[in-house]
Every structure is written in C-alpha cells, then in structure tokens.
Amino acid sequence: MKKLFFVLISIGxxxxxxxxxxxxxxxxxxxxxxxxxxxxxxxxxxEIIKKFIGNNSKYNSxxxxxxxxxxxxxxxxxxxxxxxxxxxxxxxxVSHGIGSQTKTEGELIxxxxxxxxxxxxxxxxxxxxxxxxxxxxxxxxxxxxxxNKAFARNIVLHKxxxxxxxxxxxxxxxxxxxxxxxxxxxxxxxxxIDNSKTNIILDIxx
Numbered sequence: 618m619k620k621l622f623f624v625l626i627s628i629g630x631x632x633x634x635x636x637x638x639x640x641x642x643x644x645x646x647x648x649x650x651x652x653x654x655x656x657x658x659x660x661x662x663x664e665i666i667k668k669f670i671g672n673n674s675k676y677n678s679x680x681x682x683x684x685x686x687x688x689x690x691x692x693x694x695x696x697x698x699x700x701x702x703x704x705x706x707x708x709x710x711v712s713h714g715i716g717s718q719t720k721t722e723g724e725l726i727x728x729x730x731x732x733x734x735x736x737x738x739x740x741x742x743x744x745x746x747x748x749x750x751x752x753x754x755x756x757x758x759x760x761x762x763x764x765n766k767a768f769a770r771n772i773v774l775h776k777x778x779x780x781x782x783x784x785x786x787x788x789x790x791x792x793x794x795x796x797x798x799x800x801x802x803x804x805x806x807x808x809x810i811d812n813s814k815t816n817i818i819l820d821i822x823x
Contacts, residue, residue, distance in 0.1 A: 658822070659683055659705065663698050666818050669740060669760075675816055676742070680809070682819040684711055684796060686736065689723055691785040695798065697809065709802035712780055715791035722788060725823065729759070729766050734794050737764035741819040743774060743810055751775040751797075755810060757819065764821075770794060774819065776803035796821065 662683050670676045681698050688694035690713060697707035716734030717725040728735035739761035746755050754775035759767035772795050779790045780799040790797075796819070798806060810817060 655685065655688070656705070658685060658687075659696055659698060660703060662820055662822055663700055663703065666740065666820055667700055670818065677813050677815045677817045679813075680706070681817060682743075682806070684819070684821045686713060686717075686725055686727075686738070686821060686823045687723075690789045691787055693784055695796070695802075695806075697806070707805060709806075710780055710782070710784065710789060710799050712777070712790055712792045712795075712797040714794035716794060718791060727763070727823065729763055729770075731766065731770050736794060736796070736821060737767060737770075737772065738821050738823055739764040741767060741821070742816045743819055744816065746810075749773070749775070751777055753807065757796075774798070774806075776800045 663681065666681050666683075667678070670678050678700060680700055683696045683698050685694045685696070690710070693708040693710055695709050695711035696705050698704070699706045713725060714734050714736040717727055717736045719726055726735065727738050729737045737759065739759060741757045741759055741764060744756035744758055746753050748754075752775070754773040757767050757772050757774055759765040759772075764772075774796050776799065777790070777792070777797045778800055780797055781789060782799045782801050
C-alpha cells in the first residue's frame with residue numbers, strides 16, 4: 618500500500634513539473650514571437666525611411682527614431698534604429714497624446730487636427746531646439762498627410778519628469794499630443810540630435 622502511495626505521489630509531481638515547464642516554454646515562445654514581430658516591423662519601417670531619404674543630404678542616413686504605438690505605453694516603444702546595420706541601438710518609454718486614448722487599453726486613435734490632443738502617425742523631420750514650458754524641446758515638421766499640421770499644432774519632442782525611466786505594467790502619463798520622453802532617456806536622445814549635422818527622421822507607427 619505504501620509503495621502504491623509513493624508511486625502516485627511521484628506521478629503527481631512529474632505531471633505538475635511537466636505542466637510548469639509547458640507554461641514556461643509557452644511564455645518564452647510568446648516573448649520571442651513578440652520580440653521577433655517587433656524587430657521585423659521596425660526593419661520594414663527602416664526600409665521605408667531609407668527609401669524616403671534616398672540621396673537627400675538634408676536627412677541623417679545613419680540612424681532614425683521609430684515609435685511603435687502598438688506597444689503599451691508602460692513598455693519601451695521609442696527606438697533608436699541604426700539604419701546602416703539594421704538594428705536597435707537604444708530604446709525608452711514615450712507618452713502618447715491624451716486625445717488618442719480609448720476605453721480599451723492598448724487601442725489608440727490618431728488625429729492630425731488642431732485641439733485634438735492626439736498623436737499623429739507618420740514621418741517627421743526633427744528641427745531646431747528651443748526652450749519652452751518643459752525646457753529644451755525640438756520642433757517637429759510632419760512630412761505626410763497624417764501629420765502635416767504638427768508644426769501648427771505645436772507638436773514637439775520634449776521631456777517630462779513624470780514619465781518613468783523603467784518599464785511598468787501600468788499605463789504612463791499622457792501628453793497633449795507630443796511624443797514625451799523620460800528625462801534621463803531624453804538626455805541620450807538630445808545628444809544624438811545635437812550632434813547630428815542633418816535632420817533626423819522620427820517615424821510614429823501603429
């Protein structure tokens with residue numbers, strides 16, 4: 618009877634461990650799939666940016682900034698992309714406009730209209746800096762029909778102390794339509810922009 622008892626206990630432990638291993642493998646696979654999907658998406662956007670830049674010496678052909686608004690706001694979705702070597706070299710958190718928020722977390726809407734307080738999709742040219750309400754900020758010039766009112770809407774790239782540095786499960790604070798970065802991460806982005814002799818492309822996608 619004791620032997621039967623120990624056999625049943627052993628079988629139970631084996632089944633339990635197998636279930637845990639299966640769950641961990643499944644979660645790992647999903648994580649890898651998500652990562653691969655993101656990398657593929659960024660690669661495709663980078664190819665579009667390269668074609669747009671072409672031989673135009675006005676724009677930086679070394680790297681670009683890509684924001685993937687499909688990624689939840691608490692996760693890193695602002696990417697510095699190396700256009701020459703086709704790889705992500707830095708990433709951080711970025712807020713979207715409060716007007717883009719919907720009742721469903723992770724589902725956003727976008728607008729190019731004044732007073733919409735929304736994020737606008739599309740490629741931007743990062744212009745000169747100025748000192749404003751949030752300190753040093755960069756003017757953004759929309760290059761597409763979906764964002765060509767950005768300058769008139771005062772949409773700029775800026776920092777904000779309430780944007781966290783580390784990833785979190787909860788949504789982060791919203792902006793009034795601007796891409797808004799964490800202060801520490803912004804320093805790294807600021808250095809790249811200031812050291813660039815040509816305009817950097819910022820591409821916001823969904």
